[in-house]
Amino acid sequence: MAYNDSEVFPTQVKILIAGGFGVGKTTFVGAASEIEPLNTEELITAASIGVDSLSGIEEKTTTTVALDFGRITIEQHGIVLYLFGTPGQERFWFMWDELSAGALGAIVLADTRRLDACFEAVDFFESRGIHFLVAVNEFDGSFHYDPEEVRAALELHPRVPIVLCDARDGASTTAALRSLIQHLLTAVPSPS
Amino acid sequence: MNMPAAGDDEVWLDDDAGPLIRPYTVSAGRTRPTVDLDLLSLMIATAKTPKGMDPEHHKALGLCRTPTSVAEVSAHMRLPVAVTKVLLADLVDCEAMATRAPRSTSGATDRVLLEKLLDGLQRF
Ligand SMILES: Nc1nc2c(ncn2[C@@H]2O[C@H](COP(=O)(O)OP(=O)(O)O)[C@@H](O)[C@H]2O)c(=O)[nH]1
Ligand SMILES: [Mg+2]
Numbered sequence: 001m002a003y004n005d006s007e008v009f010p011t012q013v014k015i016l017i018a019g020g021f022g023v024g025k026t027t028f029v030g031a032a033s034e035i036e037p038l039n040t041e042e043l044i045t046a047a048s049i050g051v052d053s054l055s056g057i058e059e060k061t062t063t064t065v066a067l068d069f070g071r072i073t074i075e076q077h078g079i080v081l082y083l084f085g086t087p088g089q090e091r092f093w094f095m096w097d098e099l100s101a102g103a104l105g106a107i108v109l110a111d112t113r114r115l116d117a118c119f120e121a122v123d124f125f126e127s128r129g130i131h132f133l134v135a136v137n138e139f140d141g142s143f144h145y146d147p148e149e150v151r152a153a154l155e156l157h158p159r160v161p162i163v164l165c166d167a168r169d170g171a172s173t174t175a176a177l178r179s180l181i182q183h184l185l186t187a188v189p190s191p192s
Numbered sequence: 193m194n195m196p197a198a199g200d201d202e203v204w205l206d207d208d209a210g211p212l213i214r215p216y217t218v219s220a221g222r223t224r225p226t227v228d229l230d231l232l233s234l235m236i237a238t239a240k241t242p243k244g245m246d247p248e249h250h251k252a253l254g255l256c257r258t259p260t261s262v263a264e265v266s267a268h269m270r271l272p273v274a275v276t277k278v279l280l281a282d283l284v285d286c287e288a289m290a291t292r293a294p295r296s297t298s299g300a301t302d303r304v305l306l307e308k309l310l311d312g313l314q315r316f
Contacts, residue, residue, distance in 0.1 A: 009259050009292050012232050013299050013309065038267030040276075067273070069263055074312030081309065082232060082261065098231065102298045131300060174313055181310045188303045 010073075010080045015177065016099055018086045018125070019109035020117025024137040024167035025085035026068050028109060032083055032173035033070020040067050067095070072177075081177075086121070096124060105180050106132040109167065112145045115153050122154055131184055133161040135176045159186075225281035231273065232294040234259040235280055242286045252279055253288060 017025045030037035072081040084099050100106075108121045118134070125132040136150060145153075147162040156162070163179045166172040235256045245253075248269065255265050266276035283289035299305045 009234050009236075011299075011305065012234070012261070012294050013305070014232060014294075038264060040263060040267040041272040067263075069267070071264075072313070074309065077308035077312055079305070079308060079312060081312075082263070084231075084263075101230075102232075102294055104298050104300050178310060178313045181306055181313065184300055185303065185306050185310070188301050188306065190303075 010078045012080050012082065014082045014084060014099075014103045015180065016084050016086050016103050016106040016130075017109065018106055018118075018121035018132075020111070020114070020121070023109045023111045023117060024139075025109055028107075028135075028137070028165075028167040028173050028176075029068050029070040029083045029085045031168055031170045032072065032177065034073060035071050037068050037070045040069070100124075100128060100130055103130060105184055106130055107176055107180055108132050108134045109137050109165075110134050110150065110154070111137055111139060112150065113139065115150065119154070122156070126157075131180075131187060133163060133176070133180050133183055135163050135165040135179075137167045138164055225277040227281040227284045227291065228293075229262050229277045229280060229291065230294055231261065231263045233262050234292045234294075235262060235265060235283075236260070236290050236292075237283075238288055238290055240286070240288045242288050245288075248279055249283060249288075252276075252283060256289060259292070 017028050019025055026037065067087065068085040070083045072083070073079075074081065084103075086096055086099055106121075106125050108118050108125070110118045122132075122134070124130075134150065134154065134156065136145070136147070138144070147164075150156075150162055151158075151160075161179055161183050163176055165176045235252075236259045237253045237256045241253070248271075251269060252265055255268055262273065262276060262280060265280065266273045269276060269279075271279070280289060280291070284291055
């Protein structure tokens with residue numbers, strides 16, 4: 001039984017928050033979300049990751065990977081925006097496929113102390129044609145880079161926006177989300 | 193309600209499973225839902241309350257008085273997504289729940305939608 005009633009069901013959109021381990025994804029989702037950030041788990045079976053890449057022990061076990069997500073309800077337009085933090089470790093990448101299916105776009109968080117940690121996320125979104133921007137999460141005491149230095153280091157296309165943000169701050173994370181939407185709008189042809 | 197049998201799915205049991213044992217008991221060892229559900233599929237309880245439900249089924253119904261995503265149900269029930277999907281699919285099977293799949297298009301090229309989003313995010 002499936003419903004098809006736009007009166008009852010809001011329009012759902014999904015934005016991914018990606019980046020390497022410890023870059024502030026969970027913090028970002030928590031700061032932007034109107035609800036307590038929720039944490040759920042996905043089961044990882046040997047089959048999901050490809051048995052070849054596993055040692056003998058892991059083959060027999062099922063483990064879980066944490067997945068955090070938040071929600072922003074835009075009541076007046078009947079839209080619910082979901083934010084999903086993508087699991088950082090490479091071996092959980094099979095999950096990125098389900099997560100990125102139907103995603104509006106993505107924010108790749110970068111920590112200037114180890115920019116290389118976000119290479120994989122950048123490659124992933126580029127190869128899938130998912131629009132994204134890079135948000136530099138400025139940790140205290142980290143060296144301040146010019147956005148163009150970050151662009152050069154990450155070999156980012158000139159059209160990929162780079163913004164600064166503080167993942168702990170609601171206004172800052174919302175501003176980063178707005179920048180992503182504005183970026184998406186520039187890619188949509190204007191109505192003639 | 194008729195609980196589907198464990199079927200061909202493997203029951204994952206191992207010494208280290210620990211916290212996994214409970215979830216698997218809840219879904220009778222099943223890992224494959226009978227209805228295709230996405231993380232963002234919206235679930236809503238219908239007026240039907242089947243007899244003989246597990247407490248977990250009751251709890252899931254209670255969480256879905258208004259349309260609620262599979263991801264949220266999973267988090268509130270503290271069950272892995274895969275197990276949650278099995279439970280929710282049971283409830284769809286016995287018509288205690290209805291579901292709506294998320295749109296297959298992302299909306300990334302939908303100017304009207306993007307402008308509404310921008311407007312909505314302006315207020316935060
Ligand atoms: N100083 C500072 N610390 C941050 C910032 N963002 C995150 N953190 C901290 O960095 C650590 C890792 O953040 P977390 O969100 O868990 O990273 P994740 O692995 O990407 O989910 C946590 O202890 C956060 O409190 C930030 O903007 N500034
Ligand atoms: Mg995290």
